[in-house]
Amino acid sequence: MTPKDPFAPQLDLGFEEPRHTRRIWPVRELVGQVRELVELEYGDVWVEGEISNFRPAPSGHVYFTLKDADAQLPVVLFRRQAMLLRFRPEDGLHVLVRGRVSVYEQRGQMQLVAETMEPVGAGSLQLAFEQLKERLKAEGLFDAGRKRPLPAFPRTVGIVTSPTGAVIRDFLNIVGRRHSGLSVMLYPVSVQGDSAPAEIEAALEELNGSGLVDVIVLARGGGSLEDLAAFNSERVARAIASSSLPVVSAVGHETDFTIADFVSDLRAPTPSAAAELITEAQHKIAEHLAEQSHRLERAARFQVLQARQRLTRLPVSRTEGRMAALLHRLEQRLDDFSFRLEAAVSEQLRRRQRQVAELTAAVLRHDPRQNLGLARERLTASRTRLDRSLERMMHGSAARLSALDARLHSLSPLAVLDRGYALVLDAAGGLVRSTAQVAAGDKLVTRLADGTFTSRVESTAHKKTSKK
Numbered sequence: 001m002t003p004k005d006p007f008a009p010q011l012d013l014g015f016e017e018p019r020h021t022r023r024i025w026p027v028r029e030l031v032g033q034v035r036e037l038v039e040l041e042y043g044d045v046w047v048e049g050e051i052s053n054f055r056p057a058p059s060g061h062v063y064f065t066l067k068d069a070d071a072q073l074p075v076v077l078f079r080r081q082a083m084l085l086r087f088r089p090e091d092g093l094h095v096l097v098r099g100r101v102s103v104y105e106q107r108g109q110m111q112l113v114a115e116t117m118e119p120v121g122a123g124s125l126q127l128a129f130e131q132l133k134e135r136l137k138a139e140g141l142f143d144a145g146r147k148r149p150l151p152a153f154p155r156t157v158g159i160v161t162s163p164t165g166a167v168i169r170d171f172l173n174i175v176g177r178r179h180s181g182l183s184v185m186l187y188p189v190s191v192q193g194d195s196a197p198a199e200i201e202a203a204l205e206e207l208n209g210s211g212l213v214d215v216i217v218l219a220r221g222g223g224s225l226e227d228l229a230a231f232n233s234e235r236v237a238r239a240i241a242s243s244s245l246p247v248v249s250a251v252g253h254e255t256d257f258t259i260a261d262f263v264s265d266l267r268a269p270t271p272s273a274a275a276e277l278i279t280e281a282q283h284k285i286a287e288h289l290a291e292q293s294h295r296l297e298r299a300a301r302f303q304v305l306q307a308r309q310r311l312t313r314l315p316v317s318r319t320e321g322r323m324a325a326l327l328h329r330l331e332q333r334l335d336d337f338s339f340r341l342e343a344a345v346s347e348q349l350r351r352r353q354r355q356v357a358e359l360t361a362a363v364l365r366h367d368p369r370q371n372l373g374l375a376r377e378r379l380t381a382s383r384t385r386l387d388r389s390l391e392r393m394m395h396g397s398a399a400r401l402s403a404l405d406a407r408l409h410s411l412s413p414l415a416v417l418d419r420g421y422a423l424v425l426d427a428a429g430g431l432v433r434s435t436a437q438v439a440a441g442d443k444l445v446t447r448l449a450d451g452t453f454t455s456r457v458e459s460t461a462h463k464k465t466s467k468k
Contacts, residue, residue, distance in 0.1 A: 042101035158213035196230035250274030
């Protein structure tokens with residue numbers, strides 16, 4: 001077949017090539033479809049890398065970046081999965097993460113939604129153990145100088161352990177066989193599980209405050225690192241350090257080391273060894289029972305592990321997975337809003353603080369105490385002027401009153417009497433102004449300045465007045 005010459009003239013036959021219809025994608029639809037394809041293709045992956053930009057959210061979710069020398073990948077670990085971690089994630093930690101690749105639609109960003117995480121090179125419980133050990137050691141809780149010797153002749157021993165385990169039976173067997181006069185007070189607690197650290201802490205506090213025991217033994221049979229997790233908790237370690245009584249740690253077997261062993265005043269290889277240290281007795285039977293307990297615990301863990309594996313293989317409906325993924329995306333979006341709200345509130349608070357500072361400065365510039373001082377000075381001056389004016393008015397009124405009194409006294413008829421005159425009154429008390437008003441024999445009363453006297457008229461003489 002002859003190849004087509006690209007430079008040969010082309011014949012126009014009147015036909016047009018079909019045009020392809022252009023599809024326009026909404027951003028949400030395109031990102032959503034990409035997310036579904038990514039989740040379908042990478043629904044269960046293991047990714048190894050180094051943690052950086054580690055940031056826990058108030059909701060309990062954990063956000064960080066998983067990176068290596070050439071790339072990085074955002075990771076979100078939701079609250080339910082984060083609570084199951086046995087170690088504390090931190091920047092720089094090399095981890096292996098299992099999860100599914102997804103897309104956070106609000107940012108159009110690919111991310112890994114983690115399900116489990118474990119450190120590379122060490123188990124999670126071992127890593128948590130080492131982290132706590134280093135922190136408490138730096139605080140001085142392991143120093144030999146703070147450890148106290150056991151009492152030589154204790155009267156009562158308080159033992160904190162499970163009331164149904166082999167530990168308490170072994171302990172009581174040795175104590176009863178070797179030191180029958182030693183009293184043992186049992187404080188029952190859970191020695192494993194989520195509630196164990198709080199129960200152990202409460203037991204140590206109550207035994208210290210009771211005044212009934214001389215030494216405390218913290219005991220538990222052997223087990224794996226997971227079984228001994230309660231005795232590797234920070235809560236129990238600080239309760240032991242705060243104890244005013246000596247504490248003997250008798251947790252696990254001789255090869256088992258816990259945080260409680262390092263903080264306690266004395267470490268016994270086993271609970272039975274603790275009884276031997278206190279009573280100086282043998283404990284061979286106790287070792288055998290502890291070993292049997294250990295084998296039983298391992299068998300139980302094996303059964304639990306098999307049950308978990310069977311449960312993991314059970315199919316989960318696609319609908320439930322989609323709903324869980326949607327819920328996780330909404331929770332992540334809520335965390336995003338929470339961070340933005342926190343930043344906005346902080347900025348608003350700073351702005352309000354600046355306004356308060358400016359108003360405070362303005363108030364200080366117009367201090368009302370200065371105006372109050374000036375008003376007080378004016379009030380004092382006005383009061384002084386008022387007092388002086390009242391005093392002058394009183395003096396003037398007194399002077400006028402004295403003048404009126406003197407004038408009134410000068411016009412009083414009684415004052416005329418002081419000059420030697422007298423008033424003559426008839427029997428009816430009327431004033432006698434003329435001799436024509438009396439007749440011989442009338443009784444008259446004469447009033448002088450200093451008193452009165454009575455007289456009788458013997459005769460009268462009338463003075464005739466001439467009329468012109």
